[in-house]
Amino acid sequence: MTVKDDAFTNWKNREEIAESMIPIIGKLHREQDVTVLLHSRSLVNKSVVSILKIHRFARQIAGEELSVTETLPFLHALTTLDLGPSQIDLGMLAATYKADSRGLSVAEFTAEAVAGATGENKIERREARDVVLYGFGRIGRLVARLLIEKAGSGNGLRLRAIVVRGGGEADLVKRASLLRRDSIHGQFQGTITVDEANNTIVANGNEIKVIYANDPSEIDYTGYGIKDAILIDNTGKWRDREGLSKHLRPGIDKVVLTAPGKGDVPNIVHGVNHDTIKPDEQILSCASCTTNAIVPPLKAMADEYGVLRGHVETVHSFTNDQNLLDNYHSADRRGRSAPLNMVMTETGAASAVAKALPDLKAPISGSSIRVPVPDVSIAILSLRLGRETTREEVLDYLREVSLTSPLKRQIDFTTAPDAVSSDFIGSRHASIVDAGATKVDGDSAILYLWYDNEFGYSCQVIRVVQYVSGVEYPTYPAPAV
Template identity: 45%
Template structure:
């Protein structure tokens, strides 16, 4: 009888949590669609998440808070926020709820406290949305399309208007493009509506018409014919890699800025959160989002160098295979990459060591790097072997990285994990550029040689870094609270 009573109590307790999660989801959706206010939970997306996922995210917060932030703490804060008139924002409600807990804010003071914390978000400026064109529609292009559409909110930020490919725009091609956008073997089905319109040569994504433009040369397009003006062109083809080639985009009528989703020569290579402040938006129109690996390791290297001063180091990347490799053994222009990607570990080169110097000039000449492509479809690992000028310990290194994941200018870029069961598939879908594997950190006996293991979703995490940089250079302003 006692066992049955305990069981019934547990069921009712969980139902109570589910009810709170439903209410939270309603507020999340209302703020997003009504005001372009995005609520997240310790950098994890809440929008378009089912009840059980929301509860699971709260359970996982024990890695950053002790005890974990409960659904009731979060709901309490969200309900108070809902009374405020806020401008387009991205607000970490997990961080806010934890601050409410730490300061022991009572109910009668809650609204005042939140209003004070979010004062800057109550500056109601009207921001002009920016048109975006995706030049290329491969792995990164399709993930960008998903994010641009799902994050369009009330239409006050970036708006996907067109996709440029080299295909003939016929029914067969449109159907295949729609299918590849809808279905993804790694990231799952797109949680929305995707169709095509042959008459208007477009994809219809969540009710939004996105033109499909076919061309061999970027300068041949007149975007204004499609009603597109002052567009940010996101080039994810990798075909153009220097200023001269990328400038061809700017000769197209209706285009005003270019963002390359690959490393480039002669133009700013930017890792958002690390060196985006160096951009002169008034005089620069072409930018590079660097590589997925550079985005993963640069935030960690910046923190370690600032605290301990890096004397020298080596970066070894364990990277998932990519479309550049062969499915079966065949000719390839680069050494070893001709061997079957799904069957072999393949040593290959990476420019990550030298690329970091473009982002963090203080590390120029101090880092070497290499890469091993391995038979996994997504999810990569960078091992940072660093020689320091200042001695440290495992505890100090992990504490500094954990603090950087909770506060400061790199919290979007760094996720801290103390999960000693973490594996590569767990990284898929992570929006952070880097996931610190704290249990794997190694420090030598003298404290001056360290190994830090940094996981990253080389597709999804990188895509979010591109999105952050795109908003920045496009001048789409929104308040951010972390």
């Protein structure tokens, strides 16, 4: 047999193993609310090729590809356990098992590693929490996709309604069409039908009422059977407590803003300060996409090296706030054509760091340039550190942070030598460290952080909503602190 035939046979064998994993992963998710991950990447509803690609990704971080032959025994071991709602990372199980010297079997090690999610320790499955989207723009539609995707088990979060201003003829059909297909993020994964008689969009079996209103005061959500809901305002029209309080109508319990909050509205970056949310807090903000991109790596660097000062320069994709062609705009420069120019603008991300990281006393400045790409941005984070270090040490540290730390869902890591912005469309991380571009000289470090300013940010929003709703299930094995 030739080497070529050997490689092809190996591929076919791995395809067969990955195919056998799909029904096991699906059953765990539907029946027990268990989400199977691989190095923080969900394997739920993934194709054979996607499962193999996610396994191969481990090569970039851990230095070698993780084979499905290594992870399948752990997946089989999970099926023998009395698991409760949880997230279980096969990549972490395999890595920690390899480092364990006690001679335990895979079944014994797995049972021990996920003990917090089994038997008397397991969390009971909770009733689904109602969610309402106020606005249905770029972020709103991506958040809708994520909510529908995560409703697979029938528990957790359930998108019940979308509130929009009244439109013209075929308004509902047009809004459903924008949810069904997206020029950047591709086709919706599933089926969508429209019930115009009842103003309802049905997506993967989820009945979503479309409510037409020009102001929050016009709506009584209990009239739609909605109770104790979390409302996600993605319009940005109101950003202070007084304005956002308008949403606290019958049926609404909490309000989450997908823009930086003003005044005393808490600005939350999941993974960094979400655990500071008070149980009785009804109004909070998920800050900005750029704040979510820079704060997790900034915290990681501050924890390990100390940060004396910093500057962030964001090269940001253009947004709907800009004009397609030169026209009047109330803000400086933003009236100039977005697809034809690099446009200098301000960013509030640097000042927002103080809200998310109050213990970081280092001054952080910032500026931004909008560029003619429709999605994915890069933040260039220049830091003066508290001690000298080397490029190799920083990269080893950030690689480990992306794999095993509590920030592993926020920080990703790539060593791809030819990575460009479009490679990160659809990334679920808040930011991705570009190893090849990283520069370190003594106590000076410059990190290049890619981020999908639409989808990655939407994932952070969902994580905050899961946390405040009580359906953010623990991950096993527990990440290193």
